[in-house]
Amino acid sequence: MPETTYIEAITQAMAEEMARDERVFLIGEDVGVYGGAFKTSYGLIDKFGPERVIDTPISEIAIIGAASGAAIMGMRPIAEMQFIDFITCGYDMLVNFAAVNRYLFGRACPMVVRGPAGGGTHGGPYHSLNPEAMFMNRPGLKIVAPATAYDAKGLLKAAVRDDDPVLYIEHKYLYRRIKEDLPAEDYIVPLGKAAVRRKGKDLTIITWGAMLYVALDAANELAADGVDAEVIDLRSIIPFDEEAILESVAKTNRVIILHEAPLTGGAGAEFAARIAEKAFDYLDAPIKRVAALDVPTPYSPPLEAFALPDKAKVLKAARELLAY
């Protein structure tokens, strides 16, 4: 389908999955008549009716809890957080109920929790969250974070079809800023598989979500200096593509992990540890992490820009690595 935006890709994925499987339904705040705060579910209520596009009270515990209850009854709910930040209000339902169904009770809980995440939109501390790290240490949830329209659609379809709960982190900065031609036919992007977005041999940048574009910008600038950077878009954070990471590190011997969430305790720490454990002998320099400052994302544009990672920070890290 020509020129599909990232947000349209999400809408299409939901519409197609709901048409394909009547067990799939959408539940969240203002998702029905209004079509979602960002219009992500625009038109779905007309196609599928209010029984399958359910407007709820402002009630994240109820949304995630009811979705979980329906999922263990054999339905396949998609629960929307109006902003992913509010997932903390329903955190307990997700990590202590949804995520543990299979391991503790042998029950399948096929559901997706999705919502707009990320900064760069001057949303301030309560509308800019990158939540992956706080779910990585609670086993039982899969976590994906698409960076392209193609992946936004394919990963969401895969998440809906998966038999375990999936946290689908969509980056709202990308909603209407990127678009591409999508295949007309049905496709999925398998969970757990990274994509090499730029091949290179001198250093590896591992990233996901909107930071992919920062990484690619930095790689282009490095290319002008004759440095050939490889860029890996992780796409899935749990499970993550360890093979792709290690393969790239074995080739380039230098690695930067770039993410938009704060540095300390961020997902990058886990990937760095994995590389140190499993590819130490391949490293020619210390592993670098480029991430947000350890602060709540501030609102004012100059503050926000300072706090979040950008091309300059990636370039600085890259040059330090190359000079090591």
Next chain:
Amino acid sequence: MVETYGLTRDQLLDIEYYLRLTRSLEERVVALFRQAKVIGGLYRSLGQEGESVAAAYALDYKQGDVVQPLIRNVGAILVAGAKPVDILRQYMAKGNSPTRGRELNIHFGNPQTDGFIGQISMLGDMIPVMAGITLAGRMQKKNLVGLAFIGDGGSSTGAFWEGMNFASVQRLPLVVIIEDNGYAYSTPTWKQSAARTLADKAYAFGCTGETVDGNDVLAVYDATKRAVERARSGGGVTLLEVKTFRMKGHAEHDNQAYVPKELIEQWREKDPVVRFERMLIENGFATQEDITAIEQRVKREIDIATDEADASPMPTPSDAALGLFDGDGYWNA
């Protein structure tokens, strides 16, 4: 003649069987606990067997109804069909327990196949889950009803409020029983809520509220049955408060020194099982011999279940790594 709300003599004796099964099974668990065969904690339902059994008896499991017990509602899952041997295996952390040694006590059950779903420990969380279960039932055109238990303490949580509110807005076929059993751990109900009665919380949700004597088996059955019929016929959520008493401490380690002795004595007089049996005999539904026969049957069944559970293997340690996600086949084996 006492009003039995349509319950036949056979059904009354069936209820008596479950009351005795509950009480005796728990006494057995206490014995096993003292022999250090119970690995985790032990939370007694003494004094609450009546409401647990009576409420669960008002459901129709053939229609797909689902009951969600709390720790003190072992009687409810027995009515729904849980097997004593499985409950004992859970307590003893056996490898062939329903959760294969991964979770404790009566935290188990699949709402699609078992007619019950055990709680998770986070109090209040099961109310939104039960909203989802009944929502799914409606979407699947199953006409099932959900019955959820919540404590006086648990009804103070945000999850309880969100679940009740959502279920009420959706007019889901859900019956929620608040057990006012006097205490939440050491905290008396009056420190839990300033509401006049816990059933008054129904006003905020716009659902039906009712209070009933939780130690009167027939009254609980009647009130639950009416609530279940209301739910099944589209009348929405009922919040049913049962007034009862927790006769033991919060768990085995707790000697409930904070509970006035007189209060315990007062409630001992109202024991729901003794009271039900007196009713059976006074109204000619059963003789003392009938009751003794039921007690003997229960003892035999529990003896067999205990031997079976005791002989069950502990889990294989390395199994701890399996079964987190679909795909490794652990749960299919």
